[in-house]
Amino acid sequence: MVCDTYHVSQKIRQPxxxxxxxxxxxxxxxxxxxxxxxxxxxxxxTISCSSFTWDDVVRVSQPDYLPDDSSxxxxxxxxxxxxxRGSQKQSDFFPFIVEDQIVGYVHNGFAxxxxxxxxxxxxxxxNGSGYGSYMTLNSxxxxxxxxxxxxxxxxxxxxxxELIPGIRNELYPVSSSFGAPIFFSLERAAAPYxxxxxxxxxxxxxxxxxxxxxxxxxxxxxxxxxxxxMLDQLVAGGLxxxxxxxxxxxxxxxxxxxxxxxxxxGAIAVGAVSYMDIDGxxxxxxxxxxxxxxxxxxxxxxxxxxxVEGFQLIPVTQVANVIRRTKLFKPNCSLVIIDxxxxxxxxRPEFFGYLDLLQSLKSGxxx
Amino acid sequence: MVCDTYHVSQKIRQPxxxxxxxxxxxxxxxxxxxxxxxxxxxxxxTISCSSFTWDDVVRVSQPDYLPDDSSxxxxxxxxxxxxxRGSQKQSDFFPFIVEDQIVGYVHNGFAxxxxxxxxxxxxxxxNGSGYGSYMTLNSxxxxxxxxxxxxxxxxxxxxxxELIPGIRNELYPVSSSFGAPIFFSLERAAAPYxxxxxxxxxxxxxxxxxxxxxxxxxxxxxxxxxxxxMLDQLVAGGLxxxxxxxxxxxxxxxxxxxxxxxxxxGAIAVGAVSYMDIDGxxxxxxxxxxxxxxxxxxxxxxxxxxxVEGFQLIPVTQVANVIRRTKLFKPNCSLVIIDxxxxxxxxRPEFFGYLDLLQSLKSGxxx
Numbered sequence: 001m002v003c004d005t006y007h008v009s010q011k012i013r014q015p016x017x018x019x020x021x022x023x024x025x026x027x028x029x030x031x032x033x034x035x036x037x038x039x040x041x042x043x044x045x046t047i048s049c050s051s052f053t054w055d056d057v058v059r060v061s062q063p064d065y066l067p068d069d070s071s072x073x074x075x076x077x078x079x080x081x082x083x084x085r086g087s088q089k090q091s092d093f094f095p096f097i098v099e100d101q102i103v104g105y106v107h108n109g110f111a112x113x114x115x116x117x118x119x120x121x122x123x124x125x126x127n128g129s130g131y132g133s134y135m136t137l138n139s140x141x142x143x144x145x146x147x148x149x150x151x152x153x154x155x156x157x158x159x160x161x162e163l164i165p166g167i168r169n170e171l172y173p174v175s176s177s178f179g180a181p182i183f184f185s186l187e188r189a190a191a192p193y194x195x196x197x198x199x200x201x202x203x204x205x206x207x208x209x210x211x212x213x214x215x216x217x218x219x220x221x222x223x224x225x226x227x228x229x230m231l232d233q234l235v236a237g238g239l240x241x242x243x244x245x246x247x248x249x250x251x252x253x254x255x256x257x258x259x260x261x262x263x264x265x266g267a268i269a270v271g272a273v274s275y276m277d278i279d280g281x282x283x284x285x286x287x288x289x290x291x292x293x294x295x296x297x298x299x300x301x302x303x304x305x306x307x308v309e310g311f312q313l314i315p316v317t318q319v320a321n322v323i324r325r326t327k328l329f330k331p332n333c334s335l336v337i338i339d340x341x342x343x344x345x346x347x348r349p350e351f352f353g354y355l356d357l358l359q360s361l362k363s364g365x366x367x
Numbered sequence: 368m369v370c371d372t373y374h375v376s377q378k379i380r381q382p383x384x385x386x387x388x389x390x391x392x393x394x395x396x397x398x399x400x401x402x403x404x405x406x407x408x409x410x411x412x413t414i415s416c417s418s419f420t421w422d423d424v425v426r427v428s429q430p431d432y433l434p435d436d437s438s439x440x441x442x443x444x445x446x447x448x449x450x451x452r453g454s455q456k457q458s459d460f461f462p463f464i465v466e467d468q469i470v471g472y473v474h475n476g477f478a479x480x481x482x483x484x485x486x487x488x489x490x491x492x493x494n495g496s497g498y499g500s501y502m503t504l505n506s507x508x509x510x511x512x513x514x515x516x517x518x519x520x521x522x523x524x525x526x527x528x529e530l531i532p533g534i535r536n537e538l539y540p541v542s543s544s545f546g547a548p549i550f551f552s553l554e555r556a557a558a559p560y561x562x563x564x565x566x567x568x569x570x571x572x573x574x575x576x577x578x579x580x581x582x583x584x585x586x587x588x589x590x591x592x593x594x595x596x597m598l599d600q601l602v603a604g605g606l607x608x609x610x611x612x613x614x615x616x617x618x619x620x621x622x623x624x625x626x627x628x629x630x631x632x633g634a635i636a637v638g639a640v641s642y643m644d645i646d647g648x649x650x651x652x653x654x655x656x657x658x659x660x661x662x663x664x665x666x667x668x669x670x671x672x673x674x675v676e677g678f679q680l681i682p683v684t685q686v687a688n689v690i691r692r693t694k695l696f697k698p699n700c701s702l703v704i705i706d707x708x709x710x711x712x713x714x715r716p717e718f719f720g721y722l723d724l725l726q727s728l729k730s731g732x733x734x
Binding site: 177178179244245246268269270271272287289342343344345347348349350352353354355356358359362366367 | 544545546611612613635636637638639654656709710711712714715716717719720721722723725726729733734
């Protein structure tokens with residue numbers, strides 16, 4: 001997977017100027033030494049997602065790395081688009097219905113894979129029900145436990161045949177909307193094949209120093225199965241069955257960044273973003289609950305579970321440049337950071353496209 | 368206009384307990400003396416919008432005034448509903464089109480009032496244009512200035528006949544979306560009759576003291592033509608033609624609350640809310656740009672333009688109670704305060720209906 005940076009090769013690149021004031025930013029200096037020489041261009045040809053370094057990130061984040069305009073929102077719109085592909089292919093999917101509620105969407109082709117499991121999945125042709133053609137569960141499966149077990153067996157088979165890769169043995173709740181009754185639970189890796197909504201928590205950890213805000217950014221481990229080596233929030237995680245958002249966040253804070261409960265309990269819920277992404281048989285409908293945590297200046301995150309290669313503290317204005325100019329972030333992190341940029345006044349009504357960008361942060365079914 | 372409070376008369380009211388810690392909240396104490404006696408019940412029978420006092424507001428805001436639950440979002444949903452009436456009556460309106468763009472909606476009945484002004488307004492019957500029946504401007508009116516002048520003459524006539532009451536001699540821009548080309552400008556009082564989108568700025572001014580947040584709340588003057596005596600944001604104003612959001616906010620900060628530029632320039636844009644409200648011939652499509660301003664503890668707002676009766680500093684948790692429990696706020700202020708409650712963590716994903724309420728803050732066309 002190659003993550004080329006936008007526009008970089010077409011535009012004039014300038015040597016780095018030192019942005020870092022050692023008087024006001026001592027710990028930032030510690031992680032990002034000022035570079036005024038040894039300039040190395042960053043371009044689509046030289047950077048892949050798994051090979052870029054923090055130095056590359058800092059370089060491309062500099063205000064004068066490109067002669068672009070921070071009020072130009074197009075780079076953000078491009079990142080929103082990457083999370084919301086394939087809307088024109090919605091007609092290749094039909095509803096997955098449980099107890100008269102739409103809980104997901106299944107691709108025609110994937111439905112064919114399920115035909116061999118008639119004790120579990122039933123494909124109802126258009127019978128005037130109002131839904132047209134739809135997929136449902138066999139009516140013999142009455143309780144959430146029965147459904148979870150039966151569907152789990154099917155997923156196991158499909159996993160062994162590599163029709164559903166990357167089985168994680170982690171169950172996600174299946175419902176029509178957040179907080180509604182849970183009809184059954186489904187293996188996380190199977191969620192996009194059934195188009196069920198998946199909920200997660202993502203936290204921006206920030207530091208304020210002399211009125212300037214900095215974000216702690218993570219870089220994913222090279223051995224992560226998804227998006228290895230890419231940039232990430234300080235803390236993020238899916239919301240498995242049976243755990244509340246706030247509790248899950250505190251757990252993830254500890255595991256991913258070594259943030260003790262005494263600090264993570266100060267995280268505040270600030271809203272949500274959503275997206276819908278169709279790619280082949282996969283229909284992702286993700287809703288991410290966003291949190292902010294203002295951290296003490298002297299706190300340094302330490303990954304505990306081996307999933308993060310390292311963290312760096314970067315001025316918010318420069319994180320914004322990385323989002324606008326590159327694809328170095330795991331795609332859905334862009335939404336959560338753009339949401340932060342809105343709420344903290346970095347994106348302003350005077351910037352052309354303000355309201356459209358704001359709305360695009362909830363392009364998926366945010367319910 | 369009578370503003371009854373919700374549920375109050377049906378539930379047990381408890382005597383006030385003193386919430387105010389004079390050690391931690393000296394200026395709050397100065398404006399709200401603690402009341403532990405002289406309890407006077409507040410009910411639909413005793414309170415109208417124009418007659419309630421700050422003491423009434425404080426009383427109903429107390430945690431123990433009602434045995435309700437701050438995680439119950441129904442009181443907030445009710446306030447959203449008040450701003451979004453009449454959606455089932457959309458079919459009584461047809462599009463108002465300028466230069467092939469929908470800029471508004473006009474009621475059948477109001478369109479009849481415009482029939483006498485054929486040099487200005489043209490009613491096109493369903494002619495296969497794709498819009499069905501629609502209202503447009505006479506094609507002889509080519510420039511924004513020509514349109515503004517001609518439409519202005521019509522509005523003047525309709526104002527004299529009291530078909531459009533409350534003419535303000537304030538022009539609002541007419542466009543298909545924010546930042547798009549402006550086709551002409553329209554008298555503010557006429558905006559809902561043409562269903563054009565109207566943009567405004569609203570600012571929550573808050574103070575943080577020992578980790579607790581307080582909101583400065585205004586009470587509108589009794590002589591305001593709209594919503595006299597009701598509660599309001601610290602600062603709010605419509606966005607007239609030709610002024611940017613940030614500049615307009617700074618102007619309103621000075622006029623409405625005596626906030627000097629040295630402070631108001633610290634206001635940050637934090638997003639937007641929208642609503643659509645149909646009432647008779649009126650179709651309001653408002654988009655409010657929201658701002659937060661963190662004020663110094665010792666700053667006390669002073670109204671300059673006579674439009675505000677007074678200000679009080681109230682703990683955010685208690686402002687939330689006033690929103691949930693009463694109709695004492697000017698309706699659209701509820702949206703802006705609920706948005707604040709989301710962004711500052713007072714409304715959390717664990718509360719049933721979180722995502723629905725979050726989405727409902729943009730029930731109108733937010734573009």
